[in-house]
Amino acid sequence: MSSNFVEHKSVPVRLLSYSFILLWLVIAAFPFIWTFWGSFKVELDFFSKENWANAITGVRTFGDTGSAFTADGYRGAWIKEEFWKSVLNTTIVCFFVVCTSLTIGTLGAYALSRSGFRYAFWLLIIALVFRAMPPITLVAGYMLPFFEWGLWGHLWTTIIVLVAINQPFTLWMLHSFFKKIPKDLDESAMVDGCTSFQAFRYVILPVMWPGVITTGLFSFLLAYNDFAVTAMLLSKENQTMVPKIAGFLGTTQTEGNVMFAVAAVVSATVPLFLLVMFFQRQIVSGLTAGAVKG
């Protein structure tokens, strides 16, 4: 909105609005800062019976380790509990899910956006229903066949399942991006002698990169953040980060190693933090992509 609109605001209104935003920022960001800071303390500081301020100063941490900061939680999680393996698995899963989703998603969404027939509409509606279904409802359907055919527990099974679960969302998002590209563009390319695939590949895709990158980010988030599928379909040694963290809560917590879980949680948040930092504009444009359409 224009800046002259701002200048008309009276002082109390402005103060109120600033303090509200400040309050929201604290609510939104403080938990992350707090947990990040606390992950370098010992458990008795982070969960302090005496005084919560111990988590800031690290009294016990100093007593135990001789320094106000300790990387024991990280050491325990990454090395002792082999969190690095889960990080590797998450990397593999996310990479392949994003690549495959985008490849087959762009093809499908392009077709949907260029077909004016009724069935394109019905396919989108079906995709919407699929998008609305909680993933866990499908997991119940995978278990028995996957057990019977020996597909359960492997990384690549999970990758394919996540690709399929991501498809409805990917299709809708890419569809709304493709809609914005004028049809004249590919039609004129085809008049010049391109096949429809060539028109798609050499004329439409180059214009679509921003949309593809944005959709890729959201596919990544869906794969990275998934808990229902990865927790149920991966064997213990193939676990990705999120189910691994959930696993820490059971046994590790009772053994007094809750700081392992805290360290793992912080480790899993860092990539997302960087993602928002570098791709903030794309994420914002992706969130509004569906909305602008109406």
Add this chain to the structure above:
Amino acid sequence: MKHRTFFWFFLPTALAMLLFIFLPIISVVTQSLFIDHEQVFVEVENCDFFGCKKASMVDNEATEQLRREQPLGRFVGLDNYINRSHLAFTEVAEIWSGSDSVGNFFKQLFNLPLYRALIFTLVFTFTVTPLLIILGFCIAIGVNSLSQKIKGVVIFFSLLPMIVTPLVGSLILFWMIDSRGIIGSSLQLLFDDPDLSLKASATLTWVTLIVYGVWHAAPFAFVVFYAGLQTVPQDTLESAMIDGASRWERIRYVILPHLAPLVTFVALIQLMDNFRVFEPIVGFNASAHATSLSSMIYSDLDGESRLLSSAATSSVLTIIGVVILLFPVLIRTWRDWDRKY
């Protein structure tokens, strides 16, 4: 686009969805009609000094074999749907005739697992969605009046609660509200009650989950509304100001109508997403006080005895719920399409 070209372009994604979304639905429906085999018993005659006694014993081998040959179990039709852990018709009828007031009826209904999960899911969905829309709208209005320089930073931090993995986000809050964590101990001080624990009572657990839900999803509403605010027609706004409209009247009569379609959009997306609420229940370790439809399926699938048929039945019922919830959206999309083509 020709049908033929469409077919080839759409084939890969169609195959993926057919094999891993559509067939699993069929699989879920099928499994919900079957139940695990009962154990096979054999009659054994135990003879000792005092004579012979007949006893029945579990024949482990035969049971194993039967389970291997027919992994689906035995066909029971709709029995899974009407048993106590799902729709529980008999129990509901009993409660209905046995309870004297509506409140009492709901209290007793709460003991049946499916209704318990359904009630929580609906309460969660229909309180979180409006709250997050209101909060998101307020943030958007506030951020919009900030100077250009700090907007970026504010948006960056605002996005964090939404981007973070739901399980991770709920764990972070869970540790803070622990009675030894910063929020938990502050609340104890505030209310002067050293035994106050957000985990102990069902009501407080629900409130915590709802607060988490709003915290997690408000940034989405904020970003959408913020983008919408950039396109508010300045002329209308200025003429409203010249006509003497107050700040509140401008929001009420110019900005809100402009954002109305976006509100519907956010509401629809969030209804879908909140209906599947699941991770916070695991993260907050709240299953003793709150279960959702998704978490109910999860706890059936998790653990030693995988209750596949029970999970499948809950899944089918959940999918039916999703379709009912989506019905207004489907009709709307249908009208949109008719307008365009």
